[in-house]
Amino acid sequence: MTQTFIPILMYHQVSPRPLPTFRKYTVTPRAFAAQMRWLALAGYTPITLDALLEHRQERGELPRRSVIITFDDGFQDCVDYAVPILRKHGFTAIFYLVTGLMGQSSEWLKAERGVTFPLMNWAMVRQLEADGFSCGAHTVSHPRLALLDLADCRMELRDSRLQLEDQLEHAVTHLAYPFGSWNAAVRAIAAEVGYRSACTVEIGLSASDDDPLALRRVPVLGQDTLLDFIYRLRTARSFHEALRGKMAEARRRWRRTGANTAR
Numbered sequence: 001m002t003q004t005f006i007p008i009l010m011y012h013q014v015s016p017r018p019l020p021t022f023r024k025y026t027v028t029p030r031a032f033a034a035q036m037r038w039l040a041l042a043g044y045t046p047i048t049l050d051a052l053l054e055h056r057q058e059r060g061e062l063p064r065r066s067v068i069i070t071f072d073d074g075f076q077d078c079v080d081y082a083v084p085i086l087r088k089h090g091f092t093a094i095f096y097l098v099t100g101l102m103g104q105s106s107e108w109l110k111a112e113r114g115v116t117f118p119l120m121n122w123a124m125v126r127q128l129e130a131d132g133f134s135c136g137a138h139t140v141s142h143p144r145l146a147l148l149d150l151a152d153c154r155m156e157l158r159d160s161r162l163q164l165e166d167q168l169e170h171a172v173t174h175l176a177y178p179f180g181s182w183n184a185a186v187r188a189i190a191a192e193v194g195y196r197s198a199c200t201v202e203i204g205l206s207a208s209d210d211d212p213l214a215l216r217r218v219p220v221l222g223q224d225t226l227l228d229f230i231y232r233l234r235t236a237r238s239f240h241e242a243l244r245g246k247m248a249e250a251r252r253r254w255r256r257t258g259a260n261t262a263r
Contacts, residue, residue: 005205006052007233008068010217013075013117014082018222021113026222029081035220035229036085039067044233046091048134049174049197056208067233068206069093070199070217072138072176073106076118079128087131095120095128096138096176096199099163108142108178122167129168136174137161137195144181153186158193173197175213187213204236 011027018026027035039046045063052068054060069086071078074097086093101107103121110116120128125135137160139145145153157175164172173196177186180201190198190213197212204216218236220229228238235242 003208004062005207006062006066006068007236008070008199008206008215008217009232010199010201010219011069011071011078011082012073013077015075015077016081019115021115022109022117023222027220027224028222029085031222031224031226032082033085034226036089036091038226038230039091040089046093048092049094049136052206053196053212056212070176071095072178073142074098074102074120074125074138075106076120076124079120079124083128083131083133086133092132092134094134094136094174095125096136096174097125097160097164098138098140098142098178099160100140101142106142126168134174135164135168135172136176137164137172138176139178142178144179145177145186146181146183150185150189154189154193157186157190157195161193161195175199177201182214187211 012025013022014027014029014032016029018028042065044065044067046069047062047066049068051060051062055062069091071093074095078095098119101119103119105116105118107116129135139156140160141156143156145156148156161172173194175190175195175198177198177200182200195213197215199215199217202216203219205218206215210216218232220232224238228240231237231239231242
């Protein structure tokens, strides 16, 4: 199979009122609308993770410009502000949910960032699926899985999947590792309890030979401009990150040339 690279976009919160301590992970509705509008104008087609896996098992074709849109944590703001914009364009996305806190708040952020945000409840999630979106697991309580003992890790991965399947009445086989915390043991447990894919926070376009239980993603951050977003789609890096990389490479070449000249 020809090597292909798919951007798996990673969002967290979409809100008109970014808090300073979570600004990095909060995209405003205005910026999100501009990003989705650009995807549509540029001919991108959002696909599901199931479609990606089928394609990589040589059982299906993908649109020429495919993209996957993911949201971690299950913030209610994403239902209020992101979903109407996605619906407007006929786009699909997957929402990774912390099943032990549905309808409550993001308690794990209290220690991390000193803030909490309302989370989706089960009725919202069922409506999302009725509207053509997908839902995946983000564990029961959002721990750093690689720091847990194996029994607790298994419980977090198994029970979140079972809770989702009980509420949604269908198989759930997609996972995102909270905090991007995983290792070989965590990956093995994810496979053992029935996940077919798992997203990491490792930055990069997802290549055809990616491990399906260690998929790379493209972060979309609150400070990104539309130009940054366009660069991320193609390189996984923002315009400014790409520019800094080119400048660093130019400096390395200049130093090598200078050293050779000195000889």
